[in-house]
Amino acid sequence: MSGTWMTTRAWLLMLPLLVIMVAVIGWPLVDTVRLSFTDAQLVGTAGNYVGFDNYTKMLTSSNFTRTLTTTTWFAVISVAAEMVLGVLAALLLNQEFRGRAVLRGLMILPWALPTVVNATLWRLIYNPEYGALNAALTQLHIIDDYRSWLGEPGTALAALIVADCWKNFPLVALIALAALQAVPRDITAAALVDGAGPFNRFRFVILPYLAGPLMVALVLRTIEAFKVFDIIWVMTRGGPANSTRSLSILVYQEAFSFQRAGSGASLALIVTLLVTVLAVAYATLVKKTAGSAA
Amino acid sequence: MLKSIGKTLLGAVFVGGLLVPHAFAETTLNALFMAQAAYSEADVRSMTEAFAKANPDIKVNLEFVPYEGLHDKTVLAQGSGGGYDVVLFDVIWPAEYATNKVLVDVSSKITDDMKKGVLPGAWTTVQYDGKYYGMPWILDTKYLFYNKEILEKAGIKAPPKTWEELGQQAKIIQDKGLLKTPIAWSWSQAEAAICDYTTLVSAYGGDFLKEGKPDFQNGGGLSALKYMVDSYKSGLTNPNSKEFLEEDVRKVFENGDAAFALNWTYMYNMANDPKDSKVAGKVGVVPAPGVAGTSEVSAVNGSMGLGVTAVSKHQDEAWKYIEFMTSQATQNQYAKLSLPIWASSYDDPAVTKGQEELIAAAKLGLAAMYPRPTTPKYQQLSTALQQAIQESLLGQATPEDALKTAAENSGL
Numbered sequence: 001m002s003g004t005w006m007t008t009r010a011w012l013l014m015l016p017l018l019v020i021m022v023a024v025i026g027w028p029l030v031d032t033v034r035l036s037f038t039d040a041q042l043v044g045t046a047g048n049y050v051g052f053d054n055y056t057k058m059l060t061s062s063n064f065t066r067t068l069t070t071t072t073w074f075a076v077i078s079v080a081a082e083m084v085l086g087v088l089a090a091l092l093l094n095q096e097f098r099g100r101a102v103l104r105g106l107m108i109l110p111w112a113l114p115t116v117v118n119a120t121l122w123r124l125i126y127n128p129e130y131g132a133l134n135a136a137l138t139q140l141h142i143i144d145d146y147r148s149w150l151g152e153p154g155t156a157l158a159a160l161i162v163a164d165c166w167k168n169f170p171l172v173a174l175i176a177l178a179a180l181q182a183v184p185r186d187i188t189a190a191a192l193v194d195g196a197g198p199f200n201r202f203r204f205v206i207l208p209y210l211a212g213p214l215m216v217a218l219v220l221r222t223i224e225a226f227k228v229f230d231i232i233w234v235m236t237r238g239g240p241a242n243s244t245r246s247l248s249i250l251v252y253q254e255a256f257s258f259q260r261a262g263s264g265a266s267l268a269l270i271v272t273l274l275v276t277v278l279a280v281a282y283a284t285l286v287k288k289t290a291g292s293a294a
Numbered sequence: 295m296l297k298s299i300g301k302t303l304l305g306a307v308f309v310g311g312l313l314v315p316h317a318f319a320e321t322t323l324n325a326l327f328m329a330q331a332a333y334s335e336a337d338v339r340s341m342t343e344a345f346a347k348a349n350p351d352i353k354v355n356l357e358f359v360p361y362e363g364l365h366d367k368t369v370l371a372q373g374s375g376g377g378y379d380v381v382l383f384d385v386i387w388p389a390e391y392a393t394n395k396v397l398v399d400v401s402s403k404i405t406d407d408m409k410k411g412v413l414p415g416a417w418t419t420v421q422y423d424g425k426y427y428g429m430p431w432i433l434d435t436k437y438l439f440y441n442k443e444i445l446e447k448a449g450i451k452a453p454p455k456t457w458e459e460l461g462q463q464a465k466i467i468q469d470k471g472l473l474k475t476p477i478a479w480s481w482s483q484a485e486a487a488i489c490d491y492t493t494l495v496s497a498y499g500g501d502f503l504k505e506g507k508p509d510f511q512n513g514g515g516l517s518a519l520k521y522m523v524d525s526y527k528s529g530l531t532n533p534n535s536k537e538f539l540e541e542d543v544r545k546v547f548e549n550g551d552a553a554f555a556l557n558w559t560y561m562y563n564m565a566n567d568p569k570d571s572k573v574a575g576k577v578g579v580v581p582a583p584g585v586a587g588t589s590e591v592s593a594v595n596g597s598m599g600l601g602v603t604a605v606s607k608h609q610d611e612a613w614k615y616i617e618f619m620t621s622q623a624t625q626n627q628y629a630k631l632s633l634p635i636w637a638s639s640y641d642d643p644a645v646t647k648g649q650e651e652l653i654a655a656a657k658l659g660l661a662a663m664y665p666r667p668t669t670p671k672y673q674q675l676s677t678a679l680q681q682a683i684q685e686s687l688l689g690q691a692t693p694e695d696a697l698k699t700a701a702e703n704s705g706l
Contacts, residue, residue, distance in 0.1 A: 042373050043394040128534035129546055151537035153688060237362065239483025240536055241684035256366050257673045258705075259394070 036266035042259035054266035063242075063250060064267070070157065071246045075225035078161045078168070082221055083214065085165060086172025091202075093173070094180045104177070111170035119234035122163035126150050126235075150236050153243035160244055164231055168224075172217045179213040180206070212286070219282040223275050247271045321611045322353045325380040326368060329358035331540055331558045332432040332598070332632040341628060345618045352611050354380075362484060365673070372396050372605060379606035380615055382431070384485075385597050385665065386672045388422040393670040397427040397601040403613055404429075411622065415663050416635040419597040422668065428601030429620040430635045435593040435659045436493050436556045437652075439565065440578040444472055444553040453580045455590075457497055457521060460554060460583055464530040467553050475532040477525065478543045478552035481687065483680050486539050488666065489594045490556055491683060494518035496664030497585045497592035502675075503667045508701035510679070511694070514588075519693040523686050536687050548573055556582060558596060560631040562652045579652050581659040595663040633660075671705045678703040 036054055040047025058064050093104050110118065125132045128148040137143045149159045183206055191205045229248035232238065238245035251271060255264025325342075329335050335358050342354050357378075359367050365387060371377025372394075383391060391397045404426050409417075416430035438460070440453045448467045454460040464476040480486035495502065498521075500514020509515065525531040532552065534542075540557055544564060547555040548571035555561070568574035581591035600619060602612040618624060625634035629645045633656055639645045646653045667675060682700035685691040691699070 041394065043369060043396060128537060129542070129549075129551065146534075148534045148537055151534060153690075236537075237483055239680075239684060241483070241688055241690055242681055253677065256370060257677065258671075259369065259390075259673075 032265045032269060035261055036263075036269050038262045039260075040262045042256065042261045042264075047262055050262070054263040055270070058263060058267050058270060064270075066242070067245050067247050067250045070244060071226060071228070074157060074161060074164075074228060074244075074246065075222060078164045079218065079221045079225050081161070081165045082169040082172050083218060085169040086217070087176050087210070087214070089169065089173040090176035090180055093177055107170050107173060109170075110167050111174075113167065115167065115230045116234055118163065118167045119231045122159075122166075123150070123235050126159055151240050153240055156236055156240060156244050160232055160235060163235065164225070164228070167231070168221060172214070172221065175213050175217045176210055179210045183209045215282065215286045219279060219286070222278055222282070226275055226278065227271070247274075320351055320353055321608050322355060323379040323606075323608060323612055323615055324355045324357065324377065325615070326364070326371075326378045327356060327358050327382050328361045328364050330361045331560050332434060333628060334560075334631055337628045337631060341619055341624055344624070345615060348618070349614065352615065354615060368603075369394075369396065372603065377605060378603055379608055379612040380600055381603055382598055383428065383601055385419045385595050385599070386485075386668075386676070388420060388427045388599075389668045390670045390672060391601070392422040392425070392427055395604050398604050398606075398609060399425045400428060400602060400613065401426045411637060412635045413637050413660065415595070415660055416597060418595065418663075418665060420599040420601070428599040429616050430597055430599045431616075431620050432598040432632050433635045433660060434558050434596045434598070434632065435656075435663050436489055436558060436582055436596060437562075437579050437655050437659055438582045439547060439555045439557055439561060440580070441547070441550065441553050441573055441576055442578045443573070443576040444476075444550075445578070447472055448553075453578060454554075454583050456583050456586050457494070457592075458586065461525060461528070461530060464554060465528075468530060473551065473553055475529060476553035477531045477535075478538065478546045478555040479522075479531060479535040480538045480540050480543050480556070481522070481535045481683065482537050482539050482542075483684050484539060485676060485680075487680055487683050488676050489596055491518055491522065491679065492594040492664060492666050493556065493582050493592050494521055496594065496662065497583065497589050499585070499588045503669070503706065506669075506706065508675075508704050508706055511697035511701045516693060516697060519683065519686055519697060522683065523693055526687050527689075536684065559633055559652065559656070562649060563630045579655045581655050581662065589662075591658050591662050593659045593662040593664060595665045597663070669706060674703075674705040675700075678705075 035047075037049055037051060038047035039050050039053075089107065093100060093107065113121075126149040128134065128146055128151065131146075131149075133149065134143075134146040138146065147155070149155050187205055188201060191201045196205070227248050228246050229252065232244055232246050232249060233252075236244045238249045247267075248271070251264055251268045254260055254267055258264075327335075327338050333341075338358075339356060342356060346352065346354060361384075364382065364384070368378065368381045368383070368391075381397075383397070388397070392399075408429075412430065413433065416433050417426075419430040419433075420426055420428040438453065444467060445453065445463070448463070448470050450463050450466060454463050460477070467473055467476045479490050481490060495510065495515050495518045498514035498517040500512075500516075500518055501509045502515065503509055526533065526535070532538075532546065538546070540561075543552070543555050543557050544561050546552045547557070547561065548565050550572050562577060562579055565571045565577045566574050582593055584590045584592055600616045602609050602616065606612050620635065622634060622636040622639060625632075625636060626639050626642060626645050629639070630649070633653075634640075634645065640653060640657065666672070669675065678700040681703075682691075682693075682696035686693045686696045690696075
């Protein structure tokens with residue numbers, strides 16, 4: 001069979017998929033780019049061409065810089081905590097003990113919950129009048145009085161990060177646990193015989209096996225965390241005083257609440273660009289790690 | 295014999311013929327409501343069932359969303375071209391909905407009987423630019439609820455007539471150790487905070503807009519926010535108010551943890567229900583207070599209407615459904631969580647029985663209802679004001695500066 005026929009056939013077989021991809025991803029993307037250069041409203045006027053007005057307005061607004069900072073804090077801290085917690089949980093669940101299978105199953109639960117359910121759950125836990133967290137902390141004499149966790153700018157973002165971590169660390173743990181299964185027993189045993197301590201065994205024997213898969217988890221989680229919307233929307237709607245407003249919430253308000261489809265589109269594209277930069281940076285890193293491991 | 299069989303058969307065919315169109319010529323309407331305050335979901339469902347019984351050829355699918363999602367859901371459904379035939383809308387949206395052609399103009403369908411029978415204040419809920427964009431359905435304002443038992447223990451004879459007096463009474467209750475923080479509000483970063491603020495703006499005789507430009511940063515608008523901040527900082531207001539929505543206020547009040555609370559009509563009968571409430575039988579209600587020399591009482595127009603969407607393919611059936619839902623008979627039957635729009639209902643014993651106190655407060659409150667600004671850019675204005683309120687409460691900005699910034703960011 002000739003090479004060209006193979007190529008042609010491959011393209012033919014992929015054609016339906018390509019058509020669908022162009023229709024559901026390509027066209028909306030192109031249309032969003034077009035919208036971002038207009039002053040279109042969501043309902044009603046189609047809008048006029050306004051050049052880069054939307055972009056300059058968005059990038060120079062104090063709302064944007066503030067929201068970018070909030071989102072970055074949220075992403076960096078929650079992803080870092082999820083990675084550490086995830087790896088620790090995986091190491092623990094990799095040990096042999098009774099009830100391990102049950103515990104492994106239970107760990108998936110938070111991740112399997114829909115985010116909205118998770119958010120509602122945590123809102124109840126943080127409730128300032130009858131929440132479980134307040135009850136627990138006062139009974140342990142850690143705080144004297146019930147507090148408004150989601151009502152104070154100092155604690156609201158931290159409270160959201162905890163809720164997000166609780167939901168998402170199992171994903172990291174799951175990936176890490178799978179990678180741990182691949183670590184050959186004889187190597188860890190040899191390290192033990194050579195007198196390596198627990199930290200050194202982890203650092204020099206186990207971590208190299210984990211690096212690749214963890215990088216994937218890191219990429220996935222960072223992109224997700226950067227786009228965060230639902231958990232914040234349900235728990236604080238961006239409050240108090242906009243201290244927990246994420247980029248996605250800003251896009252939503254601009255495009256849907258205020259119905260400015262044009263500037264909403266420009267903001268959405270800015271966010272997409274930021275996430276793409278992150279993704280490319282990670283992809284390069286992953287390639288490098290893979291290269292050095294080989 | 296044969297003849298009678300023939301007649302029976304004929305009769306059967308005739309009856310069958312009558313039944314067939316009912317089974318097949320069905321119109322399905324999609325209606326969007328809210329699951330929050332006013333009529334409960336159960337009430338709306340049984341009203342709709344009654345409508346379906348009377349109109350077997352029309353089927354109504356109901357969808358309920360929280361108030362916070364009502365506006366965006368309506369607009370998004372419109373933007374995507376499909377969606378709802380009948381939508382519930384808040385008094386603040388007709389300007390935007392009319393400008394963007396979300397709702398159809400139903401002026402021609404409003405009969406003289408309707409115009410005569412419905413309370414004049416209710417019509418402002420559905421009007422924009424002299425046209426009608428639906429029927430008012432929920433006639434609502436925020437009242438001052440108080441816990442009779444706590445006031446009695448504090449030796450307070452009558453509930454406050456002015457906002458200043460409210461502070462004084464709360465102080466007495468606090469000093470006597472009856473409650474740590476006697477007043478509960480819904481000051482979360484949401485429309486709920488704007489409703490409380492508007493009530494105070496009306497008390498202080500302020501204006502949201504003057505000739506289309508923001509004016510809330512001056513005079514009564516500024517005094518209103520200052521009152522909120524003072525009440526918060528003095529410790530008389532429950533500090534958690536800044537993350538409360540109406541339902542949180544209700545729970546705090548029903549638990550006996552608030553002596554005073556500002557909330558909608560629906561709280562009256564809910565807080566008086568011993569099944570859920572610890573304060574049943576001790577619930578007092580009066581119109582929100584006024585300001586000496588400026589106002590007797592204060593009130594926000596928190597009414598809502600039902601409208602037909604421009605994308606509906608069954609506009610006549612949709613209007614029929616709205617007529618049924620807003621009819622005096624339906625409203626009188628379900629007058630426990632939301633009061634009727636019809637003037638004569640307020641003298642009907644079937645409506646007033648068991649809630650005389652609420653009706654008395656409603657007569658004063660509904661007459662004083664103050665509107666939030668009518669502008670197609672309402673959402674942006676409201677978002678800017680919500681931020682101003684929260685920043686002032688948290689001490690991040692002075693009320694003066696916060697309102698000035700809000701005026702700049704209001705888009706007007």
